[in-house]
Amino acid sequence: MATPASERTPLLKGAGQQATPGGATGEGSNGAANAPANDQSQAVITMPPYKTLIPVLTALWVPVFISSLDGTIVATLVGSISSSFNASEHASWFGTTYLLALVCVNPTMGRMADLFGTRISSLLSIALFSVGTLTCATAPGLSIFLIGRVIQGAGSGGLTTISNIHMSKIIPLRNRGLYQGLTNIVFGLGSGSGGPVGGLANDSVGWRAAFLIQLPILAIAAVLSVWYVHEVPAFPNPNLSLPLGAKIRRIDFLGSLSLVSCATLLLVPLSLVSGSGRYFSEPLIYAQLLGGLLMGIVFLWIEARVAAYPVLPLGLLRDRTGASCAITNFTLSVTTFATLFTYPIYFQVVRLTSATNAGLHLLPYSVALAMSSMAAGYWMRHTGRFKKYNTVMSFMQLLSAALIAMLKPASPDWLTYLVLFPMGWGGAGVLVCSLIAIINKVPKEQMAVATAMTYLFRTTGQALGVSLGGFVLQSTLKPELDRRLGDEHLVEEIRHAITLVKKLPPDVRDQVVEAFSISVRNVFLVLCGVSAVTVLGSLLMEDRVLPDHQKGSAESDEERPGDGERES
Template sequence: MSSTAHSPSEASPLLRAHDLPQSYDAPEPAVPLSPPAKVSNADLAWVLAGLWSAVFLGALDGTIVATLLSPIGSYYNESNRSSYIGTSYLLSVCCFTPLYGRLSDILGRKGAMLLALSLFGFGTLLCGLAPSMDALIAARAIAGMGGGGVMTVSSVAVTDLIPLRQRGLYQGMTNILFGLGAGLGGPLGGWLNDSFGWRSAFLLQMPILLFSFILVIAKVNIKLPAEIENQPIRAKLRRIDGLGSLTLVLTVGCLLLGLSLKSTEELPWSHPIVWGLLVASAVWCVLFALVESYVAPYPVMPMRLVKQRTPLAVSLSNFFGSVAAFSMLYNVPLYFSAVRLNTSTDAGKWLHLLPHSVAISTGSVFAGWLMRRTGKLYTLTLASCAMTIVATTMVACWNDNTPQWHLWLDIVPQGLGMASVITTTLIAMIASVVKEDLAVATGITYLFRTTGQVLGVSLSGALLQSVLTSKLRERITGPDAFEIIEAIRHSTSVIPDLSPPLRQAAVQSYADALRIVFICQAACNFLCFLCCLPIQENPLPGTHEEQEAQYRKRQNSGSSCSSEETMT
């Protein structure tokens, strides 16, 4: 047999099957591929309206709730627990996001999207009616169970409808709507709270949700392969990886809860709850890997995918890139309020992110347009990663002498680059797997992305407070030092009212702490760049027919490799 027959392919795992113990985690039996989904332009517009309105609502909801944390805490007289409203939602989103990839293959795209919208809507309705803070926190967790599926299922459905070469452009449009929703959420939430009370911000989301629900029922009719479509409900339910889903939820939940408690409750790393949750996360992670490798017949995260070159590279690059991006998003406004002291309003410090927000939308659409025009993504991905490294390096160099125009424009390459990376890597992931793994692979991508987002906020907050506390203790001494330091750590609004020596100490301490955080962001972006290097350049089909032919070719290639390894 010629040597070319043994050359590694993208569909081949990094470890050969005969090097591993026998497990259930082999490629699923090949089923005849369903014909490509074809819809008229009018129906496509309605389908996208249903899917994208849900994406818009999810982004809108996130920033609306962030704006309402203070009024809600004051209403219940439990401001010290208001941060749990956001934490419970993010934990739930991260835990349940990857499950929808498999669910969309079992329930169908319509069924999975309706489940996500139902959970999100039910949780949001309960938030508007919550009689207590505990009930509101629980309702946000329920909403997160659905919110985690909205982006995943909509992405999978659009991939079914749009040829891969055009897919990036549509992803860019999705990101524009997401950014629009996130941008409008803050002002809208404040206006609704002032005019009608905070409950209205939840209840008035229901009409948009109902609009999306009706359109999904009426227009999203993407067929699964007949072997799955015609199965009875009981057979479909048996395909759900219950044990794998449970261990995955516990792995991610314990990790994020431990880090969130470390930052929000300011517990030390040595606290039994913090290290206990982190150890529990590691134990559940090992059990999850064992379940997915040896127990689950239809794993929620097939280990054979994680062992492949491009899926692994895409997952890790999305993780490190999201850590850096969300750390930047939360810490740049802090720099302007704590170090520059050039604004006294919340709106002012966030205004500096406006060019960044525009860059995110522009970068995503530009990446989609360029992939559609050239059919290539590898060089674009690396160039985009390089832009993020340049941006975070420039931000880390900010000092008292940095001109104002630098403060406005230095973060723009971060927005351009990361939006492009998120778009190109998603297309790289989709182009590297067989059709049967498309939904699961998309879910894995969103899992790493959302986990990175939460860790970016939690870890940067913990690092900032650790360095800040150390610097403040060096610079502020005396009988009232402890009270002054605690006041500075908990609110930047007290800094302008301090005496000149104390104000200078606070500003310099924040500058030192934020510089360390910005350097770590640059390091994460560099790791993102390294993770993008192994990504393989696969052809991007321009039509449904070309895409179907590519799926069949990859499926046949994977079957040939499996047969050959079995013979060996």
Template sequence: MSPRSYPSESRSLLSLSADSERTYYGATDDSGNTTPTSPTYPAHSTDKVARSDLAWVLAGLWSAVFLGALDGTIVATLLSPIGSYFNESNRSSYIGTSYLLSVCCFTPLYGRLSDILGRKGAMLLALSLFGSGTLLCGVAPSMDALIAARAVAGMGGGGVMTVSSIAVTDLIPLRQRGLYQGMTNILFGLGAGLGGPLGGWMNDTFGWRSAFLFQIGFLQIPILVFSIVLVSVKVSIPLPFEIQNQSLQTKIQRIDFLGSLTLVGAVGCLLLGFSLKSTEELPWDHPIIWGLFVASGGCSILFVLVETYWAPYPVMPMRLITRRTPLAVSMSNFFASIAAFSMIYNVPLYFSAVRLNSSTDAGLHLLPHSVAISTGSVFAGWVMRRTGKLYGLTLFSCLLGVLAAVLVSCWNEKSSQFHLWADVVPQGLGMASVITTTLIAMIASVTKEDLAVATGITYLFRTTGQVLGVSLSGALLQSILTAKLRERIQGPDALEIIESIRHSTSIIPELSAPLRRAAVESYADALRVVFICQAACNFICFLCCLPIQENPLPGTHEEQEARYRTQRLSYNSRTSSPDLESPSA
């Protein structure tokens, strides 16, 4: 590699002098025109904050994260009674799908919004949308209105985690950042764990509508007010110099509306196509399915063109996503999320359909996985804080996911109880560690100006993988299950029996012995293929992590500021001559 080409990201940048900082963005040409690219922040915008102030800031941010996780699992328990109430049980899954689609589409937008409106403004917008959407759910007069209300809540939910992560990164040195991310995941897991039982109790006691209103009045409003007040008072991270004194109208003009629209179209059509294939059981050649995929492809092409040539402040800068480490982190998060959420949704199905356990027992088998997620995230943060390294830990964590999927795919009628409870633990440990280490790797590989956008990109790939993990595994499972059932069940009523088995596992114990065995073996065969595909996704995640480069993790704010300055200098030196190698080289 030429001495003037893109330097290795593993090179220490802290040894360079802070005096060598030059202007990074907003270059002025010979005519005096300034070319806008990305904002330039104050040199000391992340000075160390008082410990008491930091505690209050984190309380405000993390309470919103806890509330989002709590709300998600509460709503999940209400799907069946809501469907029965409106007499539209066949559409109840859209309540969850609309929320997830909205989260996926709007998550990356908050990265750029946090640079334009500030961390405080972006978080307050997310909290307002989230609270408004949940309130509308409680008074929704129809299933369509409820689905739309969940989409509004998703617009805010997509920003809560993203902006919270960005704000914490502004305040915490990278070497300690992983440990704080682990604490965030503990609160997220706690909220998700409490939501299911709480949602069931509220539904049984007050009914589903009263459960929404009770949740709003006694949980969401107090927590949202607490979070909004703390964010308003305590979150005071300066905007970039060129944005601080601009009017609201000028700030709004910096938003990449065309890029945002094409991104929403690309992601939304793709996820909606897979969701309809899974929930409505439409064939792949159905006009709606391939039409959505074609629309997604067209929007993707337009999005790349807009971000490359037209958008002055792109929501997803192509110069960033084509770089080695950001691209590797994005793809690893995508495949890790597919594998993780496929595991979360299909392990309980194994115990319900193959082991014929009750729903409660099936759900309990995920408890070790939930504990492992919290443990793995905190452990990864502790290792990074102690060693300042993340590359070896990342690869080891990926292999844990491969091991777990292989072990689960080997389950059979002779598997011991130890394996049935313990084999999911490596998946939880590995997934939590990977998403923690790769987030830090992404943050460490970009400049301060790109920090918010890069975080939004990471969450976009992660949430997209989560939705696809559920949709694709469901479509694959149903395809194989149908084929296996048709092989094993014959006779005049075979079609009706097969359809009943596919749509409800609760009837399997009531079938005659031959039919029950056919159903159990068909589910076992189909789930084995799904688990093998999970192992493949985890291995692809491992391959995607190989290009990630080890960057120094600053242990103090002073070191971090020095590193940001030298990164700007490094970027200038790479872009000052047209014959330099591409950053993606």
């Protein structure tokens, strides 16, 4: 008689499946592999010595740094770059193209790391990101620049995912939150540096220099990966010895293709409506939206019925913790990226400041990101819990979006710095806690897939966030400008190049500033609603005790990671 499922049952257990050492799996319903329940105890590992750990972490953290640096460089310079191509109304495409590639590649990176190893996967990601960065730096026009952003996005899909997968193999779970906090400090240093560095490069040399300076750091990242990123003996991986053809067959190409088709068909209409003056009533627009919904259904069908090794094991989403991680990572990323791409425009147009000044206003977000990551790590290390902290952090995201929505052109300057702090603090706490929660729930053979799943929802949310922010901004801005100016030609010029605002006569400029102020406020009112969903998703999460790595050498199968007392 079959044993009924319980909270101790591994999430990805499928009928008729057998787990083999190192994660080589049989194929069954939904293709999800499973180890026996007591195999999860092997995830309790010994903390490596610092002389071994520090070089490996350095090799993992340099790509994280450069990925976050580039993100805020582009967010800060989006107005300057789009104006140089005379295409300010298409600014949201800078993020959308990048993130669509990220959505396509990111979910496959967990499987790639299992099949080809973390070092090869890391080097491939670095190479793609480098080619994309060079393409952006030398682009003669908007089309080539967007191609560069696609290549960058494909590379970035592995930079942070591979780093997190490898850390989960070498660091005990109870300490994992602390080191995830350190990783987010590195991320915060990159994102905090990107704004000022990008703004300074733009104001002194030109925006292209902001991309060129990334190439030497990427070269260092590649060398460090060759030297220090190796497979972990505690996680033997027989997949590495499989023939190339067998490895390729284990990649869910159909799932990835249907996913990126769904994302593209949903996001492109939003960008067209916001940036090109198209309307939802046009047959092409609503046909694309319907096509996106249809491809979403196809994606779920492929993952449930076709894919032997799905990029999104649906068993994860049927569990409370898996569903909570998916909801919070998705909605939080929508809010964060809509903010990062909208807030600098507020300063360049409403406050009429330089790109450097706009970038400096992102610093509180980065500082809070780093501080909160460490706080979350220490909380989990000393209490072994994560749900309460995670829920409080989700409320801070909502608070930040509400505060920004209430800003006025005459609001004090110190307040414009302060309002972004809760978003960084809350966002980091939710991301760290949700990642540890899902890792704590799955067998060690599925840590790479579970980690990739969280990044799938993050990147999908990021892509939607950029498009949603641009859509709400532009769809509100055009009627506001039409009503206030009554000059269609001038309205289009302003939407093409926001740098023209400073050159307008004072009376006209005041009207334009007010229109932008209203449009930005509407963006953050929408984000308040999105943040409220993040709070609800956090409440869904289970609170399971994290294992104590100090018991790892003597711990028996009777006490498994995640098998502690549980709170609803």
